[in-house]
Amino acid sequence: MTKDRLDQADAAARLFAALTPWLAGLDQESLRPFIEPLERAVRLRHPEPGGLPILVWLDSLTETASVSTTPLVAELVETAFDLKWSQTYAAGDLGSRFLQRYGWTELVGQRGPFHSDEVAAGFMMLGPDIEYPSHRHVAEEIYVVLSGAASWSRDGVSNTQRPGTLIHHKSLIWHGVATSQDPLLTLYLWRGGDLTQKSEIQAARTPA
8 A cells, every 4th residue: 555545544534433422412313323334334445535625725724623523623633634525516506616615525435445334424515705505304313513604594594503503304304505815624414315415406506
């Protein structure tokens, strides 16, 4: 294995080792069905690192984290360039500006370095002043806001959510998020259904 791959494997292992104890420390009943499968995940893959334009905001993430989320945010910032960052959508879906300010990295799941057919877990970033429009998917989902305040919508009702907040979306619930002046970092967890499903967007957007 090359040095780059060793570094990437170490980055994934560091994040994985930090993730489950951090989640358990939140002591939230809704997280328990996700934590147990996460603990059973095994490392099967060593994907090549790959960055995206969204990482330009990486260094500002710790500035808007909370006391409780800072340890996990700092770990992600430290290891981000040794991870594989991806996008679900193309410019024809949500526009080129959205793609400049959006990306995710899967740590656990059917595509991540740690394999699981039960759950997916990773980190999503959105840049400032961008909307991830209302969308839905079969998987049950939990977001934990790690850095940056944003307006989160669920079934048409919006509320500002700040770092440390847990946001629970049941299967096929319409939900979206819009950022303001700060980038957003969230931890996402999926279970049930197709763990690689491309979300259904509620209303068509005109690509920029």
